[in-house]
Amino acid sequence: MSSKNExxxxxxxxxxxxxxLRDEIIWIMRVEFEPIVRxxxxxxxxxxxxxxxxxxNIDFDSKSPPGKVCRTVLGEDGTGEVWVRAHREMxxxxxxxxxxxxxxxxxxxxxxxxxxxxxxxxxxxELGHFIADLYHTSQTQNYMQTWGPPVNKRTLRTQREFWGGxxxxxxxxxxxxxxxxxxxxxxxxxxxxx
Ligand SMILES: [Zn+2]
Numbered sequence: 001m002s003s004k005n006e007x008x009x010x011x012x013x014x015x016x017x018x019x020x021l022r023d024e025i026i027w028i029m030r031v032e033f034e035p036i037v038r039x040x041x042x043x044x045x046x047x048x049x050x051x052x053x054x055x056x057n058i059d060f061d062s063k064s065p066p067g068k069v070c071r072t073v074l075g076e077d078g079t080g081e082v083w084v085r086a087h088r089e090m091x092x093x094x095x096x097x098x099x100x101x102x103x104x105x106x107x108x109x110x111x112x113x114x115x116x117x118x119x120x121x122x123x124x125x126e127l128g129h130f131i132a133d134l135y136h137t138s139q140t141q142n143y144m145q146t147w148g149p150p151v152n153k154r155t156l157r158t159q160r161e162f163w164g165g166x167x168x169x170x171x172x173x174x175x176x177x178x179x180x181x182x183x184x185x186x187x188x189x190x191x192x193x194x
Pocket of ligand 1: 125146
């Protein structure tokens with residue numbers, strides 16, 4: 001059981017990831033999410049869970065296969081599922097080079113720091129839906145952004161920046177998160193809909 005002013009964030013299935021990747025994800029999620037929890041007057045406890053559920057839960061699913069190349073989905077909104085294989089397989093997928101007729105299909109998230117950041121970004125995106133029912137936005141470098149750069153702007157650099165770059169919540173989103181955390185009510189949770 002959580003104490004009254006504690007929010008337990010359980011990160012499930014981290015055991016199938018390398019230790020470095022696991023540490024990277026936990027570190028980023030703490031740095032990014034703790035200040036928001038603190039603004040709500042709460043203490044964040046991150047638990048790399050095996051069986052126990054937290055107040056908030058993210059599942060790092062390493063089993064689900066990636067979707068079609070260039071049309072992949074990275075997680076499932078509202079469920080707290082983050083798909084690791086889809087992230088690992090994400091590719092540049094810009095327009096075909098007019099000279100060669102070929103598309104750049106290099107993988108993007110080939111370093112632990114990039115992959116860790118992208119997985120943490122996706123986890124925080126899902127928390128945004130779950131805690132405060134936040135909508136998607138077209139604001140760049142925002143946790144609730146989605147879709148990525150348009151096809152004609154996709155290069156290794158822009159795609160890495162988009163998915164593996166630093167993101168944040170804007171003031172309004174942050175306020176909504178703080179309000180829900182204070183009440184400990186999750187507006188994206190189907191169980192609490194009424
Ligand atoms: Zn979403």
